[in-house]
Structure formats: structure tokens, C-alpha cells
Amino acid sequence: MGRKLSSNEESGNINRLSDFRNYWRDSPDYPIDNMANSTVHYPVDVEYNYDNGRSSKKFHSEMRIYVGAGPDDGRIDIDDTDKVDINSFHLSFNPAFQKYAYEKSDHSLVVTDSSDKMGGKYEVRMTPAMRKPR
Numbered sequence: 001m002g003r004k005l006s007s008n009e010e011s012g013n014i015n016r017l018s019d020f021r022n023y024w025r026d027s028p029d030y031p032i033d034n035m036a037n038s039t040v041h042y043p044v045d046v047e048y049n050y051d052n053g054r055s056s057k058k059f060h061s062e063m064r065i066y067v068g069a070g071p072d073d074g075r076i077d078i079d080d081t082d083k084v085d086i087n088s089f090h091l092s093f094n095p096a097f098q099k100y101a102y103e104k105s106d107h108s109l110v111v112t113d114s115s116d117k118m119g120g121k122y123e124v125r126m127t128p129a130m131r132k133p134r
Contacts, residue, residue, distance in 0.1 A: 038066065042062070063126055107132065
């Protein structure tokens, strides 16, 4: 994990995550069990760039977002797949440490940071594998 972000940066991450969630909430494929739940999940297509941009992997997984007041607010987890696992990749993200961005052009959520584990800078782009809202 990188350096702890300021409370303003962390709040900004939570706001960008909310924008992402608010957009996808109107998808006709939005999982019904996400309604009024403190953990929401989406099937996602992930593009993971690492090793300072020299390496990348694309894969499909399940994404969980923890919402509401408390220490897990804004945490994101991506499930292991046959291409990536928690031992080799960062698959859990925290708004107090990583930078979140909501990309309005394709409605993806992008998490960035830098770590020795990932060979330097890394970027994780998560796009729900659902139909876009009308």
C-alpha cells in the first residue's frame, strides 16, 4: 500500500466511486440484490496495467464495493481468476491509499497507485459487464 492520502483526497475518491455507482444503478442488468445493501457487486471486465505500463492483463471477474459509514466505506475487492490472484496482484483497494477516478467516457472506474509488488506504477480499469443505462 502506498502513502495514506489526505482526508480531502479520500473524500474525493468516495465521491468518484459514488458517481460510478449512481451511473450503473440504472443499468437494466443491475443486480437486484445490490438494492439497499452495504456491499454491492458487479460482473466486470478488468484491464490491469502494471510494471510502469510495460505489462498488462485483461480478464473478467466479480467486483465488490463496500458502502456506508465505517472503516470499509469505499473499499473495492476483485475476485481472483485463472489469470490473476491476490498473491501476485493487488486486488483489494482502499480509498485512503489508492487514487480513484470515474471515467465518464466509458463509465469505468480506474484505480491507480505504485508498489514494489507491481513493479512500480499500476492502473486498474474496471468496467461493469452490463448493458449501459438508457
